[in-house]
Amino acid sequence: MEIQSDKYSIYIGNDVLQEFNAILEDYQEQYSKVFIFCDENSSQFCLPYLIEQVPMLIGAELIEIESGEHNKTLSICNDVWKTLSESNADRNALVVNLGGGVVCDMGGMIASLYKRGLRFFHIPTTLLSQVDASVGGKLAVDLDGHKNQIGLFRNPDLVLIVPEFLKTLPERHWMSGMAEVYKHALICDPAYWSFLENVDVKDEDALLSLLNQSISIKNNIVLQDWEEKGLRKTLNFGHTIGHAIESQALLKGSDLLHGEAIAIGMVVETILSEMTNGLKTDVSSVIQKNSKCFFTNSN
Ligand SMILES: NC(=O)c1ccc[n+]([C@@H]2O[C@H](COP(=O)([O-])OP(=O)(O)OC[C@H]3O[C@@H](n4cnc5c(N)ncnc54)[C@H](O)[C@@H]3O)[C@@H](O)[C@H]2O)c1
Ligand SMILES: [Zn+2]
Known part of the structure; x- marks a missing residue:
């Protein structure tokens, strides 16, 4: 299933990952490096399946944060920006957000602000992020416990909804x-x-x-x-x-x-x-x- 949004597509189904591999193959010259942004749970439960289905991601660099809303902060963004910089991420780097709403909200914001904007894909892995957080371009982090105070609107280049990921939820x-x-x-x-x-x-x-x-x-x-x-x-x-x-x-x-x-x-x-x-x-x-x-x- 494909749902067309504003200049990007949302693909739904367990078979979309094979198509994703083909997309990465076709456009590999456009990306200098691929970063997968995740938390410890999406890393444990979803990443192995993603890599198995999308061999083009084998060389991607993993950036893992600790899960939970209390980590949706500017300070964690800062750590990730430093990691991107130390890994020589340039403006043609691609960020793949693999996780729930926290990973998608924060990963999208990190990508959008680093070097004035990297391209990013969302691969949401919770029901909430599949039906809501990954669609619509709202990106934000919390400030001193107040929800979504720092953020921006920016759409992903692609959203992949894979129901298989929900099996461990x-x-x-x-x-x-x-x-x-x-x-x-x-x-x-x-x-x-x-x-x-x-x-x-x-x-x-x-x-x-x-x-x-x-x-x-x-x-x-x-x-x-x-x-x-x-x-x-x-x-x-x-x-x-x-x-x-x-x-x-x-x-x-x-x-x-x-x-x-x-x-x-x-x-x-x-x-x-x-x-x-x-x-x-x-x-x-x-x-x-x-x-x-x-x-x-x-x-
Ligand atoms: N941008 C938007 O439009 C929008 C809309 C709705 C919600 N949100 C935001 O989304 C966040 C909530 O999202 P959420 O409920 O996905 O929370 P979350 O990202 O914290 O994920 C919930 C938990 O599930 C774990 N997890 C993720 N995938 C898993 C899997 N496949 N198997 C097992 N565990 C898994 C995570 O590690 C985490 O512990 C909030 O910060 C909210 O503000 C944003
Ligand atoms: Zn909500």
């Missing part, structure tokens, strides 16, 4: 990703909402369909309002409150995932809509009931 991270999936359905697609009611995400075809529908929803909105002047704000449902809660958790060192914070935000914002904007009580109850499923594992 812990259940709690599946649920965190599903919070963003439900958000996509809630903000604009009742038919998708009904589809989600009975979906078994561990079924291969159902997962492919879910990835396709969620990414299409996000991509369609972003294509109409890339810089978030109006319509794109709908994608922030749950995020105004959610980011505040996530920032508090970060400052306190509590264990709270992005999707869990957003699910809490969706409950609170739904109650506010009921109180101030006339959202019907029965609709509000259904949204609250569904959203609550996504943060039951958090502390």
